[in-house]
Amino acid sequence: MRxxxxxxxxxxxxPIEGADKIEAAMMKGKGWRVVVGKGEFKPGxxxxxxxxxxxxxxxxxxxxxxxxxxxxxxxxxxGAVLKEVIRIRTIKLRGVISQGLIMPLEKFEEITSRISNxxxxxxxxxxxxxxxxxxxxxxxEPLIGADVxxxxxxxxxxxxxxxxxxxxxxxxxxxxxxxxxxxxxPKTDEERIQNLGEYFETMRDRTFQVSVKFDGSSVTMAYSPxxxxxxxxxxxxxxxxxxxxxxxxxxxxxWLMAAKYKVEEKLKKVYEETGKELAVQGExxxxxxxxxxxxxxxxxxDVFRIYNVxxxxxxxxxxxxAFCKEHGLQHVTVLAHNVPVFKKFKDIDEILKFAEGKTxxxxxxxxxxxxxxxxxxxxxxxxxxxxxxxxxxx
Numbered sequence: 494m495r496x497x498x499x500x501x502x503x504x505x506x507x508p509i510e511g512a513d514k515i516e517a518a519m520m521k522g523k524g525w526r527v528v529v530g531k532g533e534f535k536p537g538x539x540x541x542x543x544x545x546x547x548x549x550x551x552x553x554x555x556x557x558x559x560x561x562x563x564x565x566x567x568x569x570x571x572g573a574v575l576k577e578v579i580r581i582r583t584i585k586l587r588g589v590i591s592q593g594l595i596m597p598l599e600k601f602e603e604i605t606s607r608i609s610n611x612x613x614x615x616x617x618x619x620x621x622x623x624x625x626x627x628x629x630x631x632x633x634e635p636l637i638g639a640d641v642x643x644x645x646x647x648x649x650x651x652x653x654x655x656x657x658x659x660x661x662x663x664x665x666x667x668x669x670x671x672x673x674x675x676x677x678x679p680k681t682d683e684e685r686i687q688n689l690g691e692y693f694e695t696m697r698d699r700t701f702q703v704s705v706k707f708d709g710s711s712v713t714m715a716y717s718p719x720x721x722x723x724x725x726x727x728x729x730x731x732x733x734x735x736x737x738x739x740x741x742x743x744x745x746x747x748w749l750m751a752a753k754y755k756v757e758e759k760l761k762k763v764y765e766e767t768g769k770e771l772a773v774q775g776e777x778x779x780x781x782x783x784x785x786x787x788x789x790x791x792x793x794x795d796v797f798r799i800y801n802v803x804x805x806x807x808x809x810x811x812x813x814x815a816f817c818k819e820h821g822l823q824h825v826t827v828l829a830h831n832v833p834v835f836k837k838f839k840d841i842d843e844i845l846k847f848a849e850g851k852t853x854x855x856x857x858x859x860x861x862x863x864x865x866x867x868x869x870x871x872x873x874x875x876x877x878x879x880x881x882x883x884x885x886x887x
Contacts, residue, residue, distance in 0.1 A: 495682055496640040497547040498647045500598065500615070503538045512587045518595055522638070524687035524841035528584075528591035541601055541641065543581050543594040544685075545882070548650040551577035555600055565650075567657045575657055580650050583882035590879050592687070604641055615639050652732055655710075668740055669733040670724075673713070677720050678772045678800055679807075681711040681731065683862060683875040686844050696872065697835045701863040702810040705826040705852065706875055707795055708786060708859040709778035712747045716760035717770040717802045725764075726757040750777060750794040759820045770802040776825065787854045795825045797862065798873070807871040810864040825862075826853065834863055848876035857881045 501520040508516055509528070518529045520542060527542075534540065543549065549556050551564060556579045565580040583592050599605060607616045615636050618627040620643055627643050634640075673680060686692075711731050718725040728735050728747045737748045744752075751757060760771055779792030796817050799808040808816075810827075817824040838844045848860040860877035 495642075495649065495684070496544070496638075496688075497642045497649060498541060498543050498645050499641060500604070500636055500639045501540055501542045502637055503534045503536050503540060503595075505536055506534065509587050509589050515586060517589055517591070520595075522690060524690050525592050526590065527593050527595045528586045528589055529595055534595065534597075539598045539636070540595050541598055541604070541645070543596070543647065545582050545592050546650050547581040547594070548578035548648040548653050549581065550646050551579055553646075555596070559594075567654070576653070578648070578650070578653065582650075582885070583879060585883055590883070592879075592882075601641075601645065603644055608636060609633075612636065617641070617644060655731055655733075668736045668738075670727075670736050671734045673729050673732050673734060674715075674720050674727070677717070677802055677805075678713060678715060678729075681713065681774050681798075683873055686841055686874055686876045689874055690841060692874075693835045693840070697833075699833070699835070699865055699869055699872065700831040700867045701834050701872075702830050702866040703828045703832050703834075704797065704810075704862050704864070705828060705858055706860040706862050706877065707776035707778055707797075707825055708881075709776040709782045711774065712750065712777045712794060713772055713774045714747075714751055714756045714760070715770070715772035715800075715802060716757065716764050717772070718764075719770055719802065725770075726751075726760065746792060747777060747794075750792060753792075754794060754822055756822075759822075768803065772800040772802055773822070774798050774800065775823075786856045787852055793823055795823045797825045798864065807873075809871065810866050828861065830866055832863075844876045845879055849878040849880045857884055 501523060504519050504521040506516050506518055514531055515528050516531045518527050518534055520540075523542070525542070548565070551560070559579045563579045563581065564577060566577050567575045569575060581594050583590060585591070604615070609615065613636055614633050616631040616633055617639065619630050619632050620627055713729040714727070716726050721727065728737070728751050730747060735745050735747055738744055756773065760773065764770055773796055775794045775796040777792065777794050778787070779789040796813065798810070799813045799816060801808055814824055814827065816822070834844070838847065850858050852858045857880060858878060859881050860875055862875045863873060865872040
């Protein structure tokens with residue numbers, strides 16, 4: 494589960510040319526740069542860091558100073574406000590890219606009251622892996638790096654937008670059978686390279702397939718009698734398992750893609766011939782999705798990975814490419830194979846620069862995804878283009 498809000502330590506502060514009131518902060522163990530008020534922090538300070546894509550409670554007075562720039566309203570077609578949040582996104586100030594929000598730890602009594610006497614650990618509620626809900630009982634974790642997302646009522650902006658889509662009129666949503674079966678199948682959100690600085694040592698000898706990150710909505714299709722003996726074929730959005738038809742009698746777009754590519758019959762055949770239950774995960778792109786920046790005239794579902802539900806393991810990218818070719822499924826664009834990423838690039842900034850580029854249609858691409866293609870344990874992560882993030886309007 495992504496740590497949208499976590500506890501970190503200020504490592505250093507960098508001056509910004511021509512700026513008297515702001516400076517750039519860097520945190521220990523993280524590759525993010527955040528613009529802060531000059532003199533507000535010093536190296537060694539413990540802080541709360543909110544990643545980009547965070548949605549903070551708009552009614553919390555601690556975030557009042559952000560409302561003018563960052564308030565986002567979700568409204569129905571008639572204009573009624575469903576929810577207001579403070580959206581944290583990539584911005585540029587005085588020529589410096591700022592990603593996230595840093596606030597002093599002492600502003601959050603709900604955190605400081607849970608810190609141990611020696612200041613090294615914190616007691617947090619356990620979280621249900623499938624639903625994300627807090628559970629009774631306390632889990633003791635190291636203070637630095639502790640995930641305080643749920644404690645501070647922070648939500649993932651994209652997941653919140655998906656949850657509200659049925660009421661705001663967007664096309665991808667459907668009625669839910671249940672939540673996403675995340676106990677048996679991993680969700681599709683990859684970790685960002687900015688949180689993986691240690692990989693320059695631990696993954697130095699690994700090689701990776703590099704593919705384009707498509708800009709749409711993730712959809713998982715699986716055939717698994719183990720998960721559901723009565724309805725083994727399932728179609729899921731990022732957080733929900735969708736019914737094949739809504740209460741209004743319409744077919745949700747992900748189910749239309751399942752029919753277009755004949756996914757159920759293909760996965761069922763694999764199961765009958767091999768006994769393997771597979772979950773195929775891909776990006777749904779086209780009209781009405783993420784502004785359809787490539788101006789596609791038809792919807793596509795482009796596969797980026799396959800999970801073996803039977804053996805509970807991610808299939809390597811070579812298998813996924815071959816599977817798509819054999820079964821007539823579209824695969825995301827692959828840029829390269831066997832890339833020694835952490836030898837080729839000297840730091841995170843170089844990887845982020847590499848993530849910038851154009852799609853096959855000449856538009857700004859969202860970024861790139863790296864998947865291990867050697868014989869080691871499966872590892873994957875993403876690098877999102879800062880140039881792309883700065884051009885986002887919604």
